[in-house]
Amino acid sequence: MRVVGLDVSHTIIEVVYLEEGRIRSGGRVPVTREALQTFAKRLQADDHVVLEATGNTAAIVAALTPQVGRVVVANPLLVRLIAEAKVKTDRIDAAVLAQPYGSGFLPEVWTPDDSTQALRRQVARRSQIVRQRVRLKNEIHSVLATHLLGKSPAADLFGKKGRAWLGEQPLPLDERLGVEQRLRELDRLTEDQVAIERLLGEAVLADPRVHRLLTITGINTAVAIGILAAIGDIGRFASAEKLVSYFGLNPTVHQSGLQPPIHGKISKRGRSHARAMLVEAAWAAAKAPGPLRAFFLRIRQRRGEQIAAVATARKLAVIVWNVLHDDEDFAWNRPALTAMKRRRLELQAGLPARKGSRKGIAAEYSLKHIRDRERAMAQQAERGYARMVAHWQTQPKVKGTGAAKPTRNP
Secondary structure (H helix, E strand, O other), rough: OEEEEEEEOEEEEEEEEEEOOEEEEEEEEEEEEHHHHHHHHHOOOOOOOEEOOOHEEEEHHHHHHHHHOEEEEOOOOOHHHHHHOOOOOOOHHHHHHHHHHOOOOOOOOOOOOOHHHHHHHHHHHHHHHHHHHHHHHHHHHHHHHHOOOOOOOOOOOOOOHHHHHHHHOOOOOHHHHHHHHHHHHHHHHHHHHHHHHHHHHHHHOOOOOHHHHHOOOOHHHHHHHHHHHHHHHHHHHHHHHHHHHHOOOOEEEEEEEEOOOOOEEOOOOOHHHHHHHHHHHHHHHHHHHOOHHHHHHHHHHOOOHHHHHHHHHHHHHHHHHHHHHOOOOOOOOOOOHHHHHHHEEEEEEEOOOOOOOOOOOOHHHOHHHHHHHHHHHHHHHHHHHHHHHHHHHOEOOOOOOOOEEOOOOO
């Protein structure tokens, strides 16, 4: 077997070959589709190609995979030798990739399938559009604050009533033109977001994993799709702790010699977008009745709101792993609320609306007594969690074990 190391830049790929423990140069290949196809034909069927994860990795992997035995993508954060090398050239970088792989020490990155890759691209585009829309709205609010204009009486400044109020405000001509330009850009971005969300809805509508995720408190359609795009195949995570680490929600640990380990802030390594969405879901879960809210309140009492939100996001990651791994709904699922979430996903995917229809469990959530009944059950679960924690905290601990002291039956 021959190992082929590739150091990829924007325009050139440096190639080295590792054969029988020796490194030899393979020249350079331009980063174009035609040049890669020509280079792939020169490779052998049992070659193993190694390259670092970059922006164009997926296209390079797709071009080389049919011609070689295996294509391996290295984790750039863990290949420390390249960053720490005193003598650094493209050839040395390619060799540093090839040699650890030949020895079995190269940290690899999972390569998603085509559908997951497409889902990730659409999720990333939606995230960019959302950030741009938030920026435009903030700029308009800043203009109003600069000219000492009060808050709009309309609930939504960018709705029909809010825009009518905005048009009546005494702004200088240049500021008014700037506000109108931002509103036009906001409308264009809104149309783009709706189109992308429809594609996302169509892609996952028949996926049972999304419907499982929607049963979890705090997780809506956007969060469920974002998490699914980040995870891909749940089978590649052996435990919930592995998934927590993948999202970067695991605490850093410092330990040396006989000193006890010191746990610090979360590592923030991994899928940053999915981590942000889990934190967003944690804030939503903190406002909804249920065990997750009780957990949030317990942590907030000791550590503050921000740490409580991150801890709740970590708890959500554990629940996500169990729900997907066991293929079961969340234990404290609220059926009518979940059905309403699923119906929103159907509408997002372009399914026709059923105006005036009161059939189906999704319509039951519009009935007050159904909402009150589900909310009461969630509140009961929240109180049960609080009682369990209070009982657990009052139990004496057996010295040296950290476990509660067992009690004898009377």
